[in-house]
Amino acid sequence: MLICAVPSDCERAGDCEGSNHAPLIAGIVCGLGGALLLIAAGLFLYRRQRRIQLARERLTKEREDILNANNSSGRTAKNFTSRELKRATANFSRDNLLGVGGYGEVYKGALADGTLVAVKCAKLGNTKSTDQILNEVRVLSQVNHRSLVRLLGCCVDLQQPLMVYEFVPNGTLADHLYGAMSRPPLPWRRRLAIARHTAEGISYLHFSASPPIYHRDIKSSNILLDEQLDGKVSDFGLSRLAEPGLSHVSTCAQGTLGYLDPEYYRNYQLTDKSDVYSFGVVLLELLTAKRAIDFGRGEDDVNLAVHVQRAADEERLLHVVDPAMKNRATQLELDTMKALGFLALGCLEDRRQNRPSMKEVADEIEYIINIEAGAAVVEQQQNA
Known part of the structure; x- marks a missing residue:
């Protein structure tokens, strides 16, 4: 409701001829202003309700x-x-x-x-x-x-x-890697299994869905863990269907900082290799229990991909592995951690042509798991 103050100087003086019209004019102005505000508010509500109705339709x-x-x-x-x-x-x-x-x-x-x-x-x-x-x-x-x-x-x-x-009951992978301290660290074999399940899900999107689907927002907070702590890919709000006959989808770069394919960011060409890049970052998270972006790591190491690549170039890849795993690992487990690290860095190649496909990534993770499983069987036989 508008409240208009009416000048009263003329009324107090009593000698301003025609001053009795001032309250009427002010009232008309205030009434018109109030009516315009009501009309504007009504149009806003109508348009909002119309948008909601169109969304429902x-x-x-x-x-x-x-x-x-x-x-x-x-x-x-x-x-x-x-x-x-x-x-x-x-x-x-x-x-x-x-x-x-x-x-x-x-x-x-x-x-x-x-x-x-x-x-x-x-x-x-x-x-x-x-x-x-x-x-x-x-x-x-x-x-x-x-x-x-x-x-x-x-x-x-x-x-x-x-x-x-x-309902997927055990939260997200990010919850387990960086969440409440009461959660026990995920063991190495469980992390490998999560990597395998996630890779198989993304590979299915790329090679078995028709048309193929590019997820566009692969990250640890979009990987849910079920009762057995198996990984499930979620949140397809940014996903795009591939266009038949085209090598890429032309679209503005969308995703999450730290996981975004730099080539996609530069040329706006979304491909299956954009998901491969994002998954490479997830592999590094599984290996290191470090966040994709962390301003507490120092200016040159804020980005996890850059941080791990530098460690690999300096031949100290195992130095960035999560201590909760590394300190209790066997030599074979250390070797498989290193193998997964190099696979992740292969996914993070700057040029998408140099990255493996998700099917190749899933196969390589399966190979690493089989090496571990075979060694465990041999060890049990030797101890029997």
Whole structure:
């Protein structure tokens, strides 16, 4: 409500002819100003509501055209009601909040049959976060792999779209590497297994999905760990479908600082090798338990890829290995740590043509694991 002060000098003097019109004029001006503000506010609310409505219509169409269509994954997803999801999450209680990102919020929930789920909510009225949600629908409806988080369905009853995923209980890889001190360090063989599962999931996206899918945001916080601490790739909001017949997708560089392929950043050409680069950084995180970007490491070593490459050039690669593993490692384990380090650096080659494919990376990790397993069998036989 506008409050206008009316000049009263003429009224006090009593000799200003025509001064009795001043309050009327001021009232008219104030009324017009208030009306314009109300109109502007009404237009803003209308446009916001219209954007929300259009987002809901788009999501509904995506669900009908993609989720329930015959897709390459052979699965369909359920259309959840808002009542079901409110009940599952205790009306989106803050106690059930799992995390917050640029897209919105994720809540833990339990469906009526006891199934645990994760419910992702787009930001209200934010078309960018809605686009990312819709992109996840498009991508996840086409894939089915044990190392990719599974989409169960969606909801379009509320103002913002909701996606329902399988619940992956043991947090993210980043949580285990840098999170609460109460978590025991991941043993070397478990880290190798996580590397293998993640590599297999990304390789599936590149070579088995049709069309191929470039994730574009591979990082330790987007790798979830299940009951057995097996890795599952999540968060497909930035993913892109490859264009048939083209060697790359031309798009503005998006991703996370420290994981972003420098060649993609320079020429805006997204390829499968961009994911290879990002995965190389994840391998270094598994090896070192160091963050991809850390301003506490010193000016020349802020970037983990640069930090480890310098150590390798100086023939002290094992010096950057996580002490929690290295100090208890056998000679064979030290050798396999070194092998994984050099594989990671191969993924981080500046020119994408020099990087291996994700299929080659997965095969190499499998080879390293087999070396360890074979040595363990020999050791057991010798000790028997």
